[in-house]
Amino acid sequence: MxxxxxxxxxxxxxxxxxxxxxxxxxxxxxxxxxxxxxxxxxxxxxxxxxxxxxxxxxIDSNNLSYGERSNFNLEEKNIIAKKAVNLIKSGQVIIMSGSTTNLQLAKIIPADINATIYTYSLPIALQLTEHPSIEIIFIGGKLHKSAQVTVGLDVVSSISELRADLCFMGIGGINVLNGMTEPDWEVSHIKKCMISASDKVIALCTQNKVNETKRYTVAPINKIDTLVTDKDPNDLIFKDFKEKGVKIL
Amino acid sequence: MxxxxxxxxxxxxxxxxxxxxxxxxxxxxxxxxxxxxxxxxxxxxxxxxxxxxxxxxxIDSNNLSYGERSNFNLEEKNIIAKKAVNLIKSGQVIIMSGSTTNLQLAKIIPADINATIYTYSLPIALQLTEHPSIEIIFIGGKLHKSAQVTVGLDVVSSISELRADLCFMGIGGINVLNGMTEPDWEVSHIKKCMISASDKVIALCTQNKVNETKRYTVAPINKIDTLVTDKDPNDLIFKDFKEKGVKIL
DNA sequence: TTTAATATTGTAAAAAAACGCAAAATAACA
DNA sequence: TGTTATTTTGCGTTTTTTTACAATATTAAA
Structure with missing residues (x-):
């Protein structure tokens, strides 16, 4: 050796x-x-x-890794992740969808947060294994290779059986008229389940997804509690969302 | 050359x-x-x-997981994987346990093999996403962080509901008298389920596990169809196993 | 304090690396 | 084609690294 x-x-x-x-x-x-x-x-x-x-x-370096990482990236998804991470409180049960924004979020959850996170994304689960106190429940099913998430009926039925406080959701497109939409039928179905299983829905949404509409409907706009974005929350583009009762962060 | x-x-x-x-x-x-x-x-x-x-x-050994890095018997495990991979045929349904030997096996499955693989190991699932035609079903549940596998009742009940042709199983210890044993209670339970869900049980076993006995029993020796090892199958150490009807590879 | 476990230091032997050189193979070119 | 330059490779020598062992010192624990 x-x-x-x-x-x-x-x-x-x-x-x-x-x-x-x-x-x-x-x-x-x-x-x-x-x-x-x-x-x-x-x-x-x-x-x-x-x-x-x-x-x-x-060597004790609990806060080191967190500090190191959070300094690193300044891209859009990280801005969103940094805003969103403040919504997580200890003791909560959280569902995360399989977006890269959620992956960034998973990276920066402070070490002292103690929550349960359900996910069906392989990279997010792997990332969360590095967190000292998060309990991770992986939602099993057929693995979609390129997206590295599980899909299918198993996922749907697993999600319908659980109850969560929060749900962090990446989105395909969002729009006041059509609400949240997805290009993929299976994903849209899974997200529907996630929404009905959760008390609060947090949509993580880069600027370019706003006012986009994809093929399949997930939920009307009023199902969303908070929309976390990389832009200024006071931007005019969000005016209509606010009128529908969506908080913008 | x-x-x-x-x-x-x-x-x-x-x-x-x-x-x-x-x-x-x-x-x-x-x-x-x-x-x-x-x-x-x-x-x-x-x-x-x-x-x-x-x-x-x-070069990138620092972003590998625990199991992948601190792994001195890799060469032996590779020998085993190379022998075991020949047992896989297209069309089969296979369960894989979460051992590093299985991870090595997952790396070398030929591209033209077309099978369905159930696993509860994050690294194995991730590895298999690189295979062009394997269908991967991930068995969900509570995630054990350091081992990066799911454990718990969800896993047990998921496995009991399925039927597989083959089951590739890493083992904690094996011994003619006590059969297969494991140091972890939960894992031993999961492996019991795997065995009863599968037509054939293939034990992947480095030399040093032979004649070891761990705390919890998984199955008697006659439940094993084939024992794949890194040593010469004709080694005297396997004599007793052969008499019990176990094939040695 | 006494004692057993652990550290340190020096030494020697073995393994591996580096260096210089020359032979062989290959490429470049008139 | 023949000649020359370049690359690749192996070999002997020297240097460095790695390791084990033994003697001595230090630390921690009863």
Whole structure:
């Protein structure tokens, strides 16, 4: 086994177990404790772990990862995600659709939030596994390969059986007259279920989706509680939405 | 063999095995270690691999999941995967457990195979989305973060409702007397369901799991149809298994 | 404090890398 | 075609890295 492999193994184990013991690692990796100590010293020099008597501990960086990430991107979807993340409170049950905006949102949920999130998107679920306290329920079904989400009757029936406080929904198009619309029939159906399963519906919506209309209807405009957008909420484009009782963020 | 060919070979192997050793490559490609080192240097200059003492590692190993990275038995698991992949035929319905051996298997399913695969492992599902014709059904439920698989009652009940031809199962331990065993209660339960849902059970098993016994029983030895291993099937260690009617591959 | 576990330091041996050079293969070109 | 330049490769030598072992010092815990 290569030295770097051992290093990765040690880092993984430290994350998973919260600590490592030199003696354990020596047996596990089949090298002398001496070598392990040298490994720990190197990792410690790189400030990746905290070496202590008998082994090593993780370097505390809970807020680091969050801070690092949230500084990074300044694109539209991130603006939306940053606004939307404030709507999440501990204890809530949340459904997320499979949009990239929701993926960005999943990345920036603060570590101290403690909620249950239902999703049918593989990338979002994977992202959420890095969060320390979110409970993730993956909604199973037939996997749509390119979109990496599950679809089909299983998904529909699973969603209809649950109740959520919030539902974060990416949208295909939105428009005062036709409400929310989707280009894909199956997705439109799933989103209908999501809406009726949730107390509040939050639509995540980049500027370019406003006043678009797609083939299949999801819901009339008044079903939406809050529309989160990358633009100024006071923009004239949202006037009609406001009159229908939709909050703009 | 051309230099470029070697380069492709090295890159392939690094993706598949998670590492390469200069010494191995030298024998495998029939050139001196010197040449291999020069190859590795070039690939490393192009930032396609990470060269380390003794060989090289993939460059993006830090965004791999726990299971994919800290995985010393990858070569053995690959040998198993290569044997097991021949058992897959078009038209079959297959259940896969969440082991890394199954992940390796998922990577090498030939493109012309046309089957339906049920899984409850996020990494396996994600891997399978790259296959052109496999139909993937993801079994939903509560997500176990570090293992990146769904667990719980939802999974159990989903599995009990289906029928499969084959079931590829990673195992915690195996032993003629106690049969298949698992260290985790929930997993043991899920695997029981998998077995009773499948016509044939294929156990994927590295040498070191043989004659191990874990806390929870999954099934007696005669429930296993085929045991796929990285060792020679004629090894004496498998004698007792054969007498119980288990095929060894 | 005493004792057992863990660290440190120095050393030696083994493995691997780097270097320089020359032979061989390949490409370039008159 | 023959000649020359370039690339590729292998080999011996030197240097560096990695590792284990032993002796000694330090730490933590009973």
């Amino acid at each position: 290569l030295k770097e492999e051992r290093h990765y193994h040690i880092l993984d184990k430290i994350i998973l177990d919260g600590k490592v013991l030199s003696a354990d690692l020596s047996i596990e990796l089949n090298v002398s404790e001496d070598t392990i100590r040298r490994d720990l010293n190197e990792l410690s020099d790189k400030e990746l772990i905290k070496k202590v008597h008998g082994g090593a501990l993780p | 051309l230099k470029e060919e070697r380069h492709y070979h090295i890159l392939d192997k690094i993706i598949l095995d998670g590492k390469v050793l200069s010494a191995d490559l030298s024998i495998e490609l029939n050139v001196s270690e010197d040449t291999i080192r020069r190859d590795l240097n070039e690939l490393s200059d192009k930032e396609l691999i990470k060269k380390v003492h003794g060989g090289a590692l993939p």
